[in-house]
Amino acid sequence: MSGKMKIATIVAGVAVVVVLTLVFPPFRTYQLATVGAYLCVTAGLTVLTGLNGQLSLGHGALMATGAYTLALSVNAGWPLTAAFAAALVVTTVIGGVVGLAAARLRGPYLAGLTLAVAVVVPAITSTFDGTFNSDQGLSVALEPPPGTVTVEQWQAWLAWGAALIVLVLLQLLIGGRFGRELKAVRDDETAARLAGVGVARTQVLAFVVSAACAGIGGALFAVLAQSVSPGAFPLSLSLFLVMAIVIGGLGSLAGAAWGAVLLVALPALAHTVTEGIDAQRLEGNLPLALFGVTLIVVMLAAPGGIAALRPFKRSPFKRSPFTKAGLRPLRKRSKA
Amino acid sequence: MKRLWSVLTVIALAAATTACSESGGGSGSSTPGVTDTEILIGTHMPLTGPAAAGYSKIAPASKAYFDYVNANGGVHGRKITYKIMDDTYNPATTQQVVRELVLQDKVFAVLNGLGTPTHTGVLDFLKTNRVPDLFVASGSRSWNQPDKYPGTFGFNVDYTVEGKILATHVKETQAGKKVCFLGQDDDFGKDSLAGIEKILGPVAAKQSYVTSNPNVGPQMGALKQAGCQVVMLATVPGFTALSIGTAAKIGFKPQFVVSQVGADLGTLTKSLGAAAPLTEGLISANYLPLATDPANPWIQLFTKVNTQYNAGAELDNNAVYGMSVAYLFVQSLQSAGKDLTRDGLIAAVEKGGFQGPGLVPVRFAKGDHSGYAGEQLSKVEGGKQIYFGTPYTTDDDAGAVTAYTTAPVAPPQNGIPAAS
Amino acid sequence: MFLTFDGLSRGAVYAAFALALVLIWRATRIVNFAQGAMAVATAYAGFEVSAATGSYWLGFAVAIAAGLILGAVTERVVMRFVDHSSPLNGVVVALGLVLVIQGGLGMIFGSEFRPAEAPFSRDAFTVGGVALLSRFDLFVFAAVGIVVVLLALLFTRTHTGLRMRAAAFAPDVSRLLGVNVSGMLTLGWALAAAVGSLAGMLVLPTELGLHPNAMDIVFVSSFTAAVVGGLDSAIGSVLGGLIVGLLLSYVSGYLGATVAPIAVLILLVVVLLGRPGGLFSRSAARTV
Known part of the structure; x- marks a missing residue:
């Protein structure tokens, strides 16, 4: 599929979603909005982790950065667009700082550093509680949506509007020279360097791009929840984001979309499945266990993720260039 | 075409989940969550995760008391269905589950949502949707803002x-x-x-x-x-x-x-x-009777309910708390009358005057949405926690701490508050 | 002084736990995110037995044995079948395991904190009015010390240890030379999980007690410790554990508990910017 086709698909997909928000009941619309917000984050993360091979366990913290920036700017009286811009700028800067450190690190060391970033959020909000109001967080005073639009529709449109921009920009970025450099650095740093690719520069840039996406996603979460607090960005969020992109299909935007859907749908499904069972200790715990089993089974049965499953396989010989060239070298490096 | 195919499946999946889940909701009555035979309410609680310890017992105890009331004919002929949602004490999850309760399940009211950071995040949402938000399980002073949040009421002593x-x-x-x-x-x-x-x-x-x-x-x-x-x-x-x-x-x-x-x-x-x-x-x-005091008539009632309807769970102070919440909610429903509406319920709670298991009164009034007015001191002696002295009440400002000497009431004969 | 011993005693536990992570990392190139949950599961088993028999030591032995078994089973039933085309698959499967174990424990034991008894008094000896350390702290030091020495002996002095290292370092060559590589992997997982269980038994009595999530924070601190020390170095993980333990204790004591995670982040940044492979990395060995 050519780049133009892909962008057309993205636009068509988002258009369909927006149509859905007109017919869905409010709660489904809200879930769609959540998917859109997650999609911004997973799309950025899959570019970083899937295409550039950098594992980040700290994207929850970057989302928190975006969310708090939006909350503080909105509460300072800024219009929503300016608040989004502020969220974008601040997370880009923070992403640049983390990215500079990250570019020197590999594999689990990078994971360790980003993990420490993820757990630092509540510490920062309570150390500077004058600004961030500790565990309780801030509420976000939003203007009511224009005209007869319901709150949920307005939230969904914002989320999917942002997702559209993020996806199209990412697609343009990874479809071009930058995308090839990302993969070259991931597959073989020495070869990439010999070919004239700035390894460190590419890695930092990848981190910055993905941080900016996470910031936008986080800002959207602040809008959806109309509040921000450290409890909403726990370590498990960062881990779930990684799980989502791997299960969805690492390295492709379609995989990121699947991941975003799963983040919303799987817990809800697990809850629905177990709802009929009435026993105290099972409540909450059974969905958790089911969720875990699903993860393991999917990973063992379909290691390429959902996006790699294709019922209409046209030819057994035609494999996606990604699985052929992409995944194996990752292993090579990890063993080197 | 991989991407297009993916997008279409995603949409089909979303549409399918919507199609098969639009069966809930009230019918025959204009008030959400209320029919002639049922009242649907919901709550958010941490049932799993580090914060679940202790707290995970509250909602099942409330549910047990509702089951007891239901088995005895319900309130004004309506049975109470209590939907408990696990939010793991994560404010983001609270957002999700409360929206599910209100927008999809169309609950009549949210009862006893637990936690300050978690519940703070849904105050505005509940207000916008005009959902009564009763007896929040936390001692924060945020629940007592009748001008800003007319539907929100506290429960705990602040x-x-x-x-x-x-x-x-x-x-x-x-x-x-x-x-x-x-x-x-x-x-x-x-x-x-x-x-x-x-x-x-x-x-x-x-x-x-x-x-x-x-x-x-x-x-x-x-x-x-x-x-x-x-x-x-x-x-x-x-x-x-x-x-x-x-x-x-x-x-x-x-x-x-x-x-x-x-x-x-x-x-x-x-x-x-x-x-x-x-x-x-x-x-x-x-401010509530202690589970370890078998002589207290309220504990006797709650023990009976607990044995019959709470799957053999131990009656501890968390369970007493859950049942006291449920008792106060049934009192509010009784007071709101047969013609149940959301505004009617809020007016009934604001009217106040409830007497129940508490050692001190609940403060509910027109300009006051805070919960219990004070506490009685207790001391651990011989491995048992026992009350001493008299209960005290005070306000959260400069008001004096004064003794409250009215003796507590005994529970009604059948354990269910009467219609007023 | 009190802060120093408090920090060293927790650091020793982090060290043991980090050691378990290093064992698995060296053998399989997987960071076992399920380590904490596995340790909690075995500790539940141990304390159940202790409660039933009244013997702490029987429970202790059961917990360690359960660790061996759980580790082996995890490797044989789940980890073995993970597709290694991407290192992330192992991470995701381990995270799935965490959810299954925590959900399962919650279903069996409920989400309440259960007491975790210490075998020795936790009252500290005082010298000149200053509380130093307790018998339990001494037990922690001794247990961790013994484990470190035993593992060192195993890997350097025995044939089995040598085979395990060979199987991890060059699986194909080892297989040709007649080493039972898959058996060695299973053994590696079993040993690591047992060390994790030991760390769990040592740390739980000093914290809030048994709970499905009780080791989450210990895991984060220990992973940090392993990264600071260098994931390929056993000595590094032990020292990393002690450093992180001391840092947490000093910072909480002098600056406040809220600042501690920030201090850990700063430590990581400083160490990793200086030595991107941890303090004890063999320099340049990992560049391509």
């Missing part, structure tokens, strides 16, 4: 009121001693300390902890160094146990005075294990 009552006791009985404070690093700790300092003035030393770091060794070391003789704790049960245990470990044995939140003796005994005797002499306060 932390400042409690701080004032505990501090008054310390002032009377421990005069001249060095009083120090260890509190959770959020509103709970801050409001508590504010109440304490209103009575005692500045404390000699204060320390704080965060729930994500279960080691209070450094803090207790500092309090020992400061020569504290009385340590007032605004801690959750796990950290109360940890503080007492750690203090003993470094040979530090002050008088502990503990917030009701973290003083459930059953929980403390279990956490401390063999070190449980350390709780001897611990001072606390509460």
Whole structure:
């Protein structure tokens, strides 16, 4: 599929979603909005982790950065667009700082550093509680949506509007020279360097791009929840984001979309499945266990993720260039 | 075409989940969640995760009491269905589950949603959708803002009121001693300390902890160094146990005075294990009868309900709390009358005048949405937590701490509040 | 002084736990995110037995044995079948395991904190009015010390240890030379999980007690410790554990508990910017 086709698909997909928000009941619309917000984050993360091979366990913290920036700017009286811009700028800067450190690190060391970033959020909000109001967080005073639009529709449109921009920009970025450099650095740093690719520069840039996406996603979460607090960005969020992109299909935007859907749908499904069972200790715990089993089974049965499953396989010989060239070298490096 | 195919499946999946889940909702009545035979309400609670300890028992106990009421004919012929959603104490999940309750299940009201950071996030949403938000399970003062949130009501004694009552006791009985404070690093700790300092003035030393770091060794070391003789704790049960245990470990044995939140003796005994005797002499306060007091008629009622409808779970103070919430809610429904509407329910709660298991009255009135008005002091003696003295009431401001001498009422014969 | 011993005693536990992570990392190139949950599961088993029999030591032995078994079973039933085309698959499967174990424990034991008894008094000896350390702390030091020495002996002095190292370092060559590589992997997992269980038994009595999530924070601190020390170095993980333990204790004592995670982040940044492979990395060995 050519780049133009892909962008057309993205636009068509988002258009369909927006149509859905007109017919869905409010709660489904809200879930769609959540998917859109997650999609911004997973799309950025899959570019970083899937295409550039950098594992980040700290994207929850970057989302928190975006969310708090939006909350503080909105509460300072800024219009929503300016608040989004502020969220974008601040997370880009923070992403640049983390990215500079990250570019020197590999594999689990990078994971360790980003993990420490993820757990630092509540510490920062309570150390500077004058600004961030500790565990309780801030509420976000939003203007009511224009005209007869319901709150949920307005939230969904914002989320999917942002997702559209993020996806199209990412697609343009990874479809071009930058995308090839990302993969070259991931597959073989020495070869990439010999070919004239700035390894460190590419890695930092990848981190910055993905941080900016996470910031936008986080800002959207602040809008959806109309509040921000450290409890909403726990370590498990960062881990779930990684799980989502791997299960969805690492390295492709379609995989990121699947991941975003799963983040919303799987817990809800697990809850629905177990709802009929009435026993105290099972409540909450059974969905958790089911969720875990699903993860393991999917990973063992379909290691390429959902996006790699294709019922209409046209030819057994035609494999996606990604699985052929992409995944194996990752292993090579990890063993080197 | 991979991408297009993916997108289409995603959409089909989303549409399918929507199609098969649009069966709920009320019918035959204009009020959401209310039919001629049923009232649907919901709550959010941590049932899993680190915050679930203790709290996960509250909602099932409430549910057990509703089942008891339902088995005896319900309220105005309507049975109460209580939908419990797990939010793992994560405010983002609370957002999701409360929206699901309100927008999809179309609950009549949200009852006893637990936690300050979690529930703060849904106040505006509940207000916009005009959902009654009754008896929030936390002692924050945020629930008492009738002008801003006309549908939200508290339940717990607020932390400042409690701080004032505990501090008054310390002032009377421990005069001249060095009083120090260890509190959770959020509103709970801050409001508590504010109440304490209103009575005692500045404390000699204060320390704080965060729930994500279960080691209070450094803090207790500092309090020992400061020569504290009385340590007032605004801690959750796990950290109360940890503080007492750690203090003993470094040979530090002050008088502990503990917030009701973290003083459930059953929980403390279990956490401390063999070190449980350390709780001897611990001072606390509460506003509900203690589960360990079998002579109390309310405990007798709750024990009966618990045995019949709570799957053999132990009746501890968390269960007593859950049932007291349910009792107050049934009282409110009775008072709201047969023609049940959301505005009618809120008006009925604002009318107040409820008498139930509490040792002090609930304060509900037109301009006051805060919960219980005060507490009675308790002390651990011979491995049992027992009340002493009279209950006290006060406000969260400069008001005096006064004794409340009206004797508590006994439960009605059949254990269900009568229609008024 | 008190802060130093408090920090060292927790650091010793982090060290043991980090060691378990290093064992698995060296053998399989997987960071076992399920380590904490596995340790909690075995500790539940241990304390159940202790409660039923009244013997702490029987429970202790059961917990360690359960660790061996759980580790082996995890490797044989789940980890073996993970597709290694991407290192992330192992991470995701381990995270799935965490959810299954925590959900399962919650279903069996409920979400309440259960007491975790210490075998020795936790009252500290005091010297000149200053509390130093307790019998339990001494037990922690001794247990961790013994484990470190035993593992060192195993890997350097025995044939089995040598085979395990060979199987991890060059699986194909080892297989040709007649080493039972898959058996060695299973053994590696079993040993690591047992060390994790030991760390769990040592740390739980000092914290809030048994709970499905009780080791989450210990895991984060220990992973940090392993990264600081260098994931390929056993000595590094032990020292890393002690450093992180001391840092947490000093910072909580002097600056406040809220600042501690920030201090850990700063430590990581400083160490990793200086030595991107941890303090004890063999320099340049990992560049391509």
